[in-house]
Amino acid sequence: MTVVEDRPAAEQAPVEDHQRIITVKVRRYDPEVDPEANWQSFQVPVEKGDRLLDALHQIKWYQDGSLSFRRSCAHGVCGSDAMRINGVNRLACKVLVKDLGDEILVEPIKGLAVLKDLIVDMEPFFEAFRAIKPFLITDGREPTRERLQSAEDRERFEDTTKCIMCAACTTACPVFWNDDAYFGPQAIVAAHRFIFDSRDDGAEERLEILNDKEGVWRCRTTFNCTDACPRGIQVTKAIQEVKRALIFRRG
Amino acid sequence: MTAVTETQQDRLVIEAPRTRKKRPSQSGRGTNFEMYAWIFMRMSGLLLVFLVLGHLSIMLLLDGGVQRINFGFVAGRWASPFWRTWDLMQLWLAQLHGTNGLRVIINDYAERDGTRFWLKMLLYTSSFLVLVLGTLVIFTFDPDLAG
Numbered sequence: 001m002t003v004v005e006d007r008p009a010a011e012q013a014p015v016e017d018h019q020r021i022i023t024v025k026v027r028r029y030d031p032e033v034d035p036e037a038n039w040q041s042f043q044v045p046v047e048k049g050d051r052l053l054d055a056l057h058q059i060k061w062y063q064d065g066s067l068s069f070r071r072s073c074a075h076g077v078c079g080s081d082a083m084r085i086n087g088v089n090r091l092a093c094k095v096l097v098k099d100l101g102d103e104i105l106v107e108p109i110k111g112l113a114v115l116k117d118l119i120v121d122m123e124p125f126f127e128a129f130r131a132i133k134p135f136l137i138t139d140g141r142e143p144t145r146e147r148l149q150s151a152e153d154r155e156r157f158e159d160t161t162k163c164i165m166c167a168a169c170t171t172a173c174p175v176f177w178n179d180d181a182y183f184g185p186q187a188i189v190a191a192h193r194f195i196f197d198s199r200d201d202g203a204e205e206r207l208e209i210l211n212d213k214e215g216v217w218r219c220r221t222t223f224n225c226t227d228a229c230p231r232g233i234q235v236t237k238a239i240q241e242v243k244r245a246l247i248f249r250r251g
Numbered sequence: 252m253t254a255v256t257e258t259q260q261d262r263l264v265i266e267a268p269r270t271r272k273k274r275p276s277q278s279g280r281g282t283n284f285e286m287y288a289w290i291f292m293r294m295s296g297l298l299l300v301f302l303v304l305g306h307l308s309i310m311l312l313l314d315g316g317v318q319r320i321n322f323g324f325v326a327g328r329w330a331s332p333f334w335r336t337w338d339l340m341q342l343w344l345a346q347l348h349g350t351n352g353l354r355v356i357i358n359d360y361a362e363r364d365g366t367r368f369w370l371k372m373l374l375y376t377s378s379f380l381v382l383v384l385g386t387l388v389i390f391t392f393d394p395d396l397a398g
């Protein structure tokens with residue numbers, strides 16, 4: 001498809017034979033225009049292999065340049081484009097439009113302040129992440145070579161190393177929706193990654209942080225987080241393992 | 252394009268639709284009530300499987316089931332300390348389990364502090380009444396009342 005320079009943007013949406021038209025309903029919000037958020041429908045030509053991100057690009061590039069959303073890698077690596085798609089949290093760059101029906105609802109992830117359209121303020125999410133000390137903590141003297149680890153020891157926390165911090169899990173959690181102070185699944189996943197790392201000595205410290213009133217005990221085993229995670233991390237299982245470590249730890 | 256001044260910029264940071272009110276506490280000291288509540292939910296749930304299923308089978312299914320229940324049937328069972336203990340445990344465990352379950356649900360769904368407070372007061376008052384009344388009946392039940 002070629003973009004003809006001298007026609008107004010709105011007319012340039014190319015519809016070709018192998019494309020079909022779907023409706024994408026986006027939850028729009030621009031505080032400079034309207035203090036209320038509202039739905040806006042777009043007719044979008046898509047082809048078979050298109051992902052939702054392609055449909056959003058089509059809207060932004062050909063229909064309405066003011067549509068705002070985050071994305072970077074477009075391949076499920078950077079964690080920028082988690083959104084609520086047909087009511088569930090997904091990465092726009094990972095879901096195919098063919099799996100979403102002819103009318104697709106797209107909203108910002110829930111439980112964080114919306115700044116504009118699909119862009120939310122991620123700071124509270126990162127704050128919870130920082131609170132669990134997401135870095136190696138060690139006692140004793142610095143070793144003179146690498147900190148080695150057996151394959152089995154590494155396997156213990158393999159699953160939780162895969163997190164890309166997209167916030168799909170935390171903002172899928174009904175406890176987080178109504179309780180700002182809850183650390184949320186991601187922070188617990190991040191803590192799990194260090195608590196079960198044989199090279200790390202900060203487990204006790206992190207467990208104590210998550211033993212808080214707003215820590216792991218707020219989890220109600222809803223499994224929304226596990227369902228939402230684009231990396232297939234067993235989020236609920238990781239949370240349960242942290243609970244178990246708290247119950248059975250010594251001292 | 253008009254320039255946005257500092258103060259205008261501040262005003263653009265609006266509350267709706269959602270802002271964070273609280274932040275994760277950094278105290279680092281655990282309140283273990285939530286941990287004990289969590290363990291209690293699992294332990295009581297485990298016991299309730301036996302107590303409630305046993306109760307339901309005896310009262311509703313086995314041996315004529317619900318048709319044969321009357322004052323005499325209840326009096327007969329409560330003549331034995333075993334069934335009184337069974338029912339007492341079932342009452343306390345189910346009541347505390349259900350109350351704690353509703354407590355967390357209220358925490359999730361009540362958005363305003365006032366609503367949350369009053370819903371919990373209602374919950375605690377009603378479950379206290381049921382516990383006291385139920386316990387009273389189990390301990391002071393008099394089979395001769397029928398005669």
Ligand code: HEM
Nearest residue numbers: 219220221292293296297299300303345348349352353355
């Ligand atoms: C039959 C055996 C039962 C088992 C095994 C059981 C088990 C559980 C467990 C493990 C939880 C905690 C869920 C979580 O936080 O992850 C729970 C929650 C709950 N239970 Fe039970 N329970 C039983 C019977 C009952 C009864 C008889 C009642 C009502 C009196 C009840 C009312 C509740 C409520 C209201 C919740 C809170 C639900 C929620 O967190 O969303 N349960 N139950």
Ligand code: SF4
Nearest residue numbers: 163164166167169229
């Ligand atoms: S655990 Fe999964 S859903 Fe949660 S932030 Fe990490 S990658 Fe995203």
Ligand code: FES
Nearest residue numbers: 074076078079093
């Ligand atoms: S754009 Fe990077 S994860 Fe989707």
